[in-house]
Amino acid sequence: MNQQANIIDLSDRSSDRWLQMGTGERQTPQRKKSFTSDVTVIGGGMAGICAAVAAARNGAKVILVQDRSVLGGNASSEIRVIVHGVTKLTTGLADRETGIIEEILLHNRFMNSQNSFTVWDHVLYDFVVREPNLTLLFDTQALKANMDGDRIASARCWQGPTETEITIHAKQFIDCSGDGLLAATSGAYYRTGREARSEFNERFAPEKADGWTLGATILLSSDDMGKPMPFKAPSFAIPYHGDDKHSSKGHDDRSIIPFQEGFWWVEVGSDFDIVGDFDEIRHKLMGYAYGVWDYVKNSGKYPEADNYALGWVGSVPGRRESRRFIGDFILSESDLVDHKHFEDTVAFGGWPLDEHNPGGIENLEDPPSFWHSHFDKVYEIPYRSLYSKNVSNLQFAGRNVSVTHVALSSTRLMATCATMGQAVGTAAAMCIEKGITPRELSANHIKALQEQLQRDDAYIPNHAASDEQNLAKQATRIVASSTSSGDVKLLLDGVPRDEHGRTHHWASQGLNEHLILEWAESVELSQVLIKCDTNLQRNIMMLKTPRDSENYAPAIPVELLKSLELEAKIGKKWVKLAEIEENTTRLIKFKFESVRTSTIRINLKDTYGSPKVKLFEIRCYR
Structure with missing residues (x-):
């Protein structure tokens, strides 16, 4: 029997009896559309936003499918969960996320100082729709994956308010929807419930496997x-x-x-x-x-x-857990608590292992949280846990990734999910560029993926960047007008934050300072990247009750570099290449017409309140 014959055509409106008074004619609504993209991301929560933006910025044509009228998922005004991640280690301080998720949170600081959740919805909307390679579809549910062998050929979707059936063809699919309906209908392996203690030797797991899933909250x-x-x-x-x-x-x-x-x-x-x-x-x-x-x-x-x-x-209940899809590696409790080092690390976390009460409010005999196992430093998340074991062009990010129930109790936090999102979005764009699958990328190009993520200010623990295209590393001399801490040479060491108690920054003695990079021979430059300070030990997520403390910054981080300019020595003259007066990001990008020079100078003018400037990295590119 032809299976296609049994598929209901949701767009069939042949039975409509519509008299269109403006034309005086009887009409049949046309409610069917088809789109084609390089990458399709399902789910517009924090993981999905970061995945879509990362793929778009790395050159892919992207469609982001969101089944609600607002972005943000559990963080949206509909649910209002705070965007936690590595919020607090045993030190009492954060070691928080950078990259796209930090850019979003900083964008909110500038656009929404009143901490309004409904305005936050539109901060996220602004962040997404301003990307030229990205198309957003609201109120659209991905219902089914149409398969071609072991790959998803297209996603069958329904957009409720327009009564439209939408088919989206793409080369790469990323399911960040949490529940993972598209991934499930593709035949991707997944599991629910709790593993037995013996399967992964997890001390926090139950003696026997069971079906319990973390609850939802209103x-x-x-x-x-x-x-x-x-x-x-x-x-x-x-x-x-x-x-x-x-x-x-x-x-x-x-x-x-x-x-x-x-x-x-x-x-x-x-x-x-x-x-x-x-x-x-x-x-x-x-x-x-x-x-x-x-x-x-x-x-x-x-x-x-x-x-x-x-x-x-x-x-709308905020859901913590449902399907967990199976990748080439299942991340478990020991990987987190033993801080296992992976050659294919692309993301990280650090929220405590946090198992909630089976039964929730319906089980008042037991405490609401069974255990909190805190971390003294962040743990690594490997790329092999972020793509499907059996569907060749499917990746995932968020609470539906390849982890055990115990590991999920930490990895489910939204800022942690966002780091996974940036990783798979970047990976999807690279798969498009190279014409390969995520598994092939993992096997043959993982270092290239890590380098691109680090170039885009994603942090990868215990992996110093060594980008061969970074001409700053070839400079024969780097000097600063003053130094109060660190060493100016640390700006080239490939570690973009102070890590494990070791210094990886340079800080000036005051404002209106400068740095100079010199090369033995002239180089061709068209881009300079700078990673400045946003105090990663203080959280900047939007709180319902803002706090000003050692752990929380209530406004724009005072350490953020506000104004600076870039000059190059052409002949015997200093020529201004670019200038920024109102910087809003940790990763500062200077792009300019290509020049040949042997010396550049970065003039560091002002911050948002700090009396000195602190930097972590400088990169230069042709």
């Missing part, structure tokens, strides 16, 4: 209205009386105070099929969220909440 927030605000629970609220019950056992992680930003532990999971159970879980979570708020307001135990009223309650 968040809420409240505001002080300056006067008593009574609250009456809606009909669907589920009464909550767990405070006494868990406190008597010492489980203070399920805390009511602070109550202003909601309760992450209002969580419901599944022990079989969390995707299929979504609607039931959402109804439960709505009831539990309002039930806990009713307890806060009306139990009499929290008089400090008398003047507070709900300002926002989510309607």
